Amino acid sequence: MSSIAIIGSGMGGLVAGNLLAKKGHKVTIFESHSTPGGYTTGFWRKGFYFESGTFSFESSQHVFSVMKDIGVFDKIEFTRQYGRWIAPQFDCVVHSWNELKTAILDAYPSEKMYFTRYFAEVDTMCNVMRSLTPPKNVFSAIAYPFKLMRGMTILKKYDKMTASEFTAQYLEKDSIGYQVLKDMGYPDMSALIIAGAVLSFLEDYWTVKTGMQSWADVLADNFKKLGGELMLNSYVDKIITKNGVAVGVSCGGKTYDADYVLSASDYKKTFLKLLDDTSMLPKAFIEKLENAAVSESFFTVYLGLNLPYEKMKEYLKVPHVSYHTGQSVDFNNTREENFFEKTSCMFYSPSLHNPELAPKGKSSLMITAMSPHKWMNNWGVGNKQMYKKLKENVKNALIEKASAIIPNVKKHIVYDDAATPLTYERYTHNTDGASSAWSWNPHKRFYKNIISTRVNTLVKNLYISSCWSNQIGGVPGAISAAYKCAKKIQ
Numbered sequence: 092m093s094s095i096a097i098i099g100s101g102m103g104g105l106v107a108g109n110l111l112a113k114k115g116h117k118v119t120i121f122e123s124h125s126t127p128g129g130y131t132t133g134f135w136r137k138g139f140y141f142e143s144g145t146f147s148f149e150s151s152q153h154v155f156s157v158m159k160d161i162g163v164f165d166k167i168e169f170t171r172q173y174g175r176w177i178a179p180q181f182d183c184v185v186h187s188w189n190e191l192k193t194a195i196l197d198a199y200p201s202e203k204m205y206f207t208r209y210f211a212e213v214d215t216m217c218n219v220m221r222s223l224t225p226p227k228n229v230f231s232a233i234a235y236p237f238k239l240m241r242g243m244t245i246l247k248k249y250d251k252m253t254a255s256e257f258t259a260q261y262l263e264k265d266s267i268g269y270q271v272l273k274d275m276g277y278p279d280m281s282a283l284i285i286a287g288a289v290l291s292f293l294e295d296y297w298t299v300k301t302g303m304q305s306w307a308d309v310l311a312d313n314f315k316k317l318g319g320e321l322m323l324n325s326y327v328d329k330i331i332t333k334n335g336v337a338v339g340v341s342c343g344g345k346t347y348d349a350d351y352v353l354s355a356s357d358y359k360k361t362f363l364k365l366l367d368d369t370s371m372l373p374k375a376f377i378e379k380l381e382n383a384a385v386s387e388s389f390f391t392v393y394l395g396l397n398l399p400y401e402k403m404k405e406y407l408k409v410p411h412v413s414y415h416t417g418q419s420v421d422f423n424n425t426r427e428e429n430f431f432e433k434t435s436c437m438f439y440s441p442s443l444h445n446p447e448l449a450p451k452g453k454s455s456l457m458i459t460a461m462s463p464h465k466w467m468n469n470w471g472v473g474n475k476q477m478y479k480k481l482k483e484n485v486k487n488a489l490i491e492k493a494s495a496i497i498p499n500v501k502k503h504i505v506y507d508d509a510a511t512p513l514t515y516e517r518y519t520h521n522t523d524g525a526s527s528a529w530s531w532n533p534h535k536r537f538y539k540n541i542i543s544t545r546v547n548t549l550v551k552n553l554y555i556s557s558c559w560s561n562q563i564g565g566v567p568g569a570i571s572a573a574y575k576c577a578k579k580i581q
């Protein structure tokens with residue numbers, strides 16, 4: 092039996108904690124926040140429930156099988172998430188990629204030929220990805236190496252191309268189609284992820300009916316039942332090493348010895364802030380880490396609305412709505428004052444999944460927009476008045492967008508609040524409020540490829556059990572890391 096210290100109780104920390112405690116190890120999870128879950132949490136205000144971070148996830152086969160291994164699958168109400176897409180001249184609830192393609196071709200007849208070519212190439216990528224699932228019988232095993240070779244050629248071709256570059260091959264840069272399609276997912280993400288996004292968002296997108304916090308709570312309770320110790324309000328300020336080996340952590344002025352330390356938290360801070368001795372790290376590694384680009388953060392508005400469930404359903408149709416303005420925005424321009432007036436956003440209503448997540452006769456609405464890094468001098472460079480003003484302006488700009496689908500939305504507001512990238516960082520310690528690990532831009536990679544999960548570090552017995560072990564993070568990324576870490580420790 093080994094003693095294991097885990098830093099962070101997001102999906103990565105909770106899953107690793109459960110798997111290792113189940114094996115009989117002595118596991119302690121240190122969590123700086125007052126609730127477990129990291130980005131997979133939620134909070135209640137005035138009877139309304141809101142998601143703190145992610146409201147959906149994909150790769151259900153993998154996620155569900157890990158929940159089954161842990162023995163909690165039946166305790167979580169996973170439910171499918173379908174999306175509605177709104178763009179200029181386009182408004183459709185979509186259940187599949189084929190449905191979306193048909194709806195787009197009908198909506199933009201003059202660009203039909205260009206869209207058809209774009210879709211054909213995305214279809215090729217999707218088919219490659221589907222075909223790469225491991226063979227199930229001897230016949231598919233024979234064909235598998237050939238599929239793999241062909242797949243690798245296509246994957247290589249699009250891996251290093253951005254979604255904008257890919258889209259520009261098919262659609263005019265000033266067309267609405269270009270603006271809408273290039274904005275799917277993260278800005279300038281690898282073209283390869285377009286296929287991943289199609290397969291996941293349209294065919295494999297899930298949420299938890301009772302809210303993400305209930306998922307984290309089930310995992311936290313199970314971990315404690317297995318004998319694990321969950322220390323909330325416990326910020327780890329140092330990872331302690333001896334002769335280049337991780338031997339424990341320090342938290343609240345106390346030292347906790349451990350045979351293994353798992354960082355289920357931000358990668359940059361693990362090495363640049365928590366590690367007690369960076370002299371064991373090559374200079375080039377530290378420099379690379381300091382300059383490594385992280386994924387974009389979000390600005391989110393949380394609204395409690397005096398609107399009954401039925402009215403909300405009439406307006407939103409489904410809980411998750413992607414709203415594309417069709418306007419051009421530049422995520423690299425941190426000084427564009429009216430960025431949030433122009434940018435696209437998502438609307439999400441937890442109470443439309445489950446009316447119990449809002450007071451009777453009322454509804455909840457979240458409006459989420461991706462933010463450029465360090466927008467407006469990092470939200471006012473510590474000037475409280477400026478920060479408040481920017482936050483208020485952005486909140487109002489996003490509420491204005493909601494009025495496009497909920498008439499007179501302002502009149503219905505009974506509760507409002509907002510989170511900036513600085514809020515996300517304050518609650519999770521993710522660098523700059525990074526929402527999903529490293530940058531999704533293929534030209535700014537930290538790792539060489541976007542597929543692998545890397546849990547080993549240059550420090551012996553220190554592993555990465557968070558989404559940061561993958562280039563593009565995500566809930567499945569965090570769970571993969573946890574699974575791999577748990578396998579390493581016998």
Ligand SMILES: Cc1cc2nc3c(=O)[nH]c(=O)nc-3n(C[C@H](O)[C@H](O)[C@H](O)COP(=O)(O)OP(=O)(O)OC[C@H]3O[C@@H](n4cnc5c(N)ncnc54)[C@H](O)[C@@H]3O)c2cc1C
Pocket residue numbers: 098099100101102103104121122123124127128129130131143144145146147148149325326327328355356357365389459515518519520521525526527528556557558559564565566567569
């Ligand atoms: C708005 C939003 C939408 C998203 N949508 C999706 C989606 O659709 N699909 C998807 O797959 N992913 C999505 N993500 C990303 C996903 O939520 C994350 O990639 C994933 O949840 C990260 O899990 P994690 O365990 O690696 O880390 P986190 O959830 O970040 O947890 C890290 C935990 O460590 C704690 N911690 C950090 N440092 C310390 C310390 N020194 N001491 C003690 N505790 C510490 C933090 O408080 C936190 O609880 C989204 C994220 C956001 C913000």
